Amino acid sequence: MSVSIRRARRDDADFIAELVTHEDVEPFLAAVRAKSREDILAEIERSEAEPDAFGVFLIEVDGERAGTMRFDRANRRSRIADLGGLAVHPDHRGAKVADTAARLFQRHLLEELGFHRLQMEIYGFNERAMRHAERSGFVREGVRRKAYWRNEQWVDGVLYGLVADDLEASR
Numbered sequence: 001m002s003v004s005i006r007r008a009r010r011d012d013a014d015f016i017a018e019l020v021t022h023e024d025v026e027p028f029l030a031a032v033r034a035k036s037r038e039d040i041l042a043e044i045e046r047s048e049a050e051p052d053a054f055g056v057f058l059i060e061v062d063g064e065r066a067g068t069m070r071f072d073r074a075n076r077r078s079r080i081a082d083l084g085g086l087a088v089h090p091d092h093r094g095a096k097v098a099d100t101a102a103r104l105f106q107r108h109l110l111e112e113l114g115f116h117r118l119q120m121e122i123y124g125f126n127e128r129a130m131r132h133a134e135r136s137g138f139v140r141e142g143v144r145r146k147a148y149w150r151n152e153q154w155v156d157g158v159l160y161g162l163v164a165d166d167l168e169a170s171r
Contacts, residue, residue, distance in 0.1 A: 001061060003100040005108070007047060008056040008068065013040045015065045016056070025087045028126050031150055033085055043070070052113055059088065059101040066092040069105060071118075079116040081109055086129070102136040110164050117163050123148065124156030133160045137167065 008016065017037045020029055034040050040056075047056040052073070059067035067088035074080040083105070088098045109115045122129045124143065134140065138160035146154035 001095060001097075002063075003066075003097055003104070004060050005057050005069075005101055005104045006060065007051070008044050008058045010041060010044055012058050012065065012068075013037050013044060016040050016058075016068050019068060019087050019089055020085070022090070024090050027151055028123065028129065029087060030084060031148070056085075057105065059097065061092055061095075061097055065089075066097055067101065069101065071105075071109060073115075074119070079114060081113075081115045081118050083109075083118055083120040086132075098132050099135050102132070106137065106162060106167055110167055115164075117161060119159070119161045121157045121159050123150060124158050125151075130158060136162075138162045139166065 014037060017035065017040050019025060020033060020035050020040075026035070034043050043054075043056050046054050047070075054070075054072050056070045057068065058065060059069065068085060069083065069087070070085040071081045071083050074082045086098060086102070088101075106118060109118055118138075120133070120138070121144070122133060130140075139162065141159045141161050144157040144159065147157040148155050
């Protein structure tokens with residue numbers, strides 16, 4: 001099995017829209033995430049126009065679309081990127097596709113785009129995503145207690161970070 005990542009293209013919009021609205025995926029993504037084809041196309045266009053500041057990426061397994069993830073520059077001077085929107089189609093779960101894709105994404109952002117710090121926030125009920133984050137090298141940094149209204153209740157946001165030195169230490 002070969003896992004690869006690439007920047008999303010316009011012809012990926014339907015796949016991404018279908019994925020992020022899938023009943024086994026949508027409850028775990030940020031409530032404000034782009035979900036319509038039009039909003040996803042707008043994000044892809046921004047990703048093409050601002051490749052160092054924003055990116056929508058596609059995960060492929062053996063050349064087949066399998067998932068998506070994204071980044072947004074949070075701080076130019078300190079070279080910080082916010083990560084989010086990691087979603088792997090249920091047909092591709094269980095084979096560590098997300099872990100492999102995350103490592104590829106980390107290297108791209110840190111080594112090729114020059115970010116120093118990657119950070120993300122995961123809903124506190126999303127145990128699978130938290131295990132993935134820690135397997136992928138992220139360090140749990142804190143919790144925003146009952147920070148978000150999601151799925152008809154207040155939920156925590158768990159904060160994770162990874163700095164360039166962490167990637168070097170894992171080699």
